[in-house]
Amino acid sequence: MRAVNDPSNTKCTGLGFVFTQNDPYIGIDCDGCLEGDNLNPFVQELVKYCDSYTEKSISGTGIHIIIKGKLPDGYRNKRSMSHQGFKALEVYDHGRYFTMTGEALNEIKPVREVNLSNFQYGVESNTTASKKSYVKRESLDMTNIDWYVKKITDSQSGQKFAGYNYRGDLTPVDGDQSRGDFEFVKIIANEVGFQPKVIDSVFRASAMMRPK
Numbered sequence: 273m274r275a276v277n278d279p280s281n282t283k284c285t286g287l288g289f290v291f292t293q294n295d296p297y298i299g300i301d302c303d304g305c306l307e308g309d310n311l312n313p314f315v316q317e318l319v320k321y322c323d324s325y326t327e328k329s330i331s332g333t334g335i336h337i338i339i340k341g342k343l344p345d346g347y348r349n350k351r352s353m354s355h356q357g358f359k360a361l362e363v364y365d366h367g368r369y370f371t372m373t374g375e376a377l378n379e380i381k382p383v384r385e386v387n388l389s390n391f392q393y394g395v396e397s398n399t400t401a402s403k404k405s406y407v408k409r410e411s412l413d414m415t416n417i418d419w420y421v422k423k424i425t426d427s428q429s430g431q432k433f434a435g436y437n438y439r440g441d442l443t444p445v446d447g448d449q450s451r452g453d454f455e456f457v458k459i460i461a462n463e464v465g466f467q468p469k470v471i472d473s474v475f476r477a478s479a480m481m482r483p484k
Contacts, residue, residue: 304359
């Protein structure tokens with residue numbers, strides 16, 4: 273606490289937090305989302321949803337949100353957010369260090385337990401007929417496809433999966449594309465469970481994907 277109350281009387285050059293597998297915390301880093309007091313609209317929704325401790329990053333152009341929880345297997349830790357108007361979104365529950373500033377964004381809030389899988393954000397869309405805009409809600413997809421592909425490749429079905437996934441090899445089904453699609457999806461589902469988004473993403477990234 274001495275370092276927090278008066279860091280000038282210590283040998284510390286700053287304060288930080290290391291996220292490990294032995295603690296319940298998740299760190300969310302939104303990079304390039306803050307210009308003066310103007311917070312990116314997407315990040316505003318994320319901050320509101322988490323309703324947990326949030327502070328400005330050391331650069332002054334980003335924020336850190338600290339929550340409690342655990343990320344699911346295959347969760348992608350970093351993704352570009354240029355399509356949402358800021359640089360990047362990073363999410364970690366272990367193996368990461370955050371430099372802390374203590375400069376809270378608005379009021380200081382306690383760290384809450386949050387399920388990021390339920391977070392949805394507004395996307396403005398246009399209807400072609402009336403040309404009126406409306407806002408629909410979408411989930412944040414942080415699926416790490418490479419993680420799932422490796423998991424399936426390392427399984428007992430790995431060799432058969434690799435044939436479909438990397439080469440689009442239909443030899444096991446006598447060249448029947450529909451049967452090949454079915455067998456490929458069945459292999460994926462058996463290994464990842466009932467996760468429609470994951471199954472769809474793995475399929476679309478494979479050599480089995482073809483124009484309709």
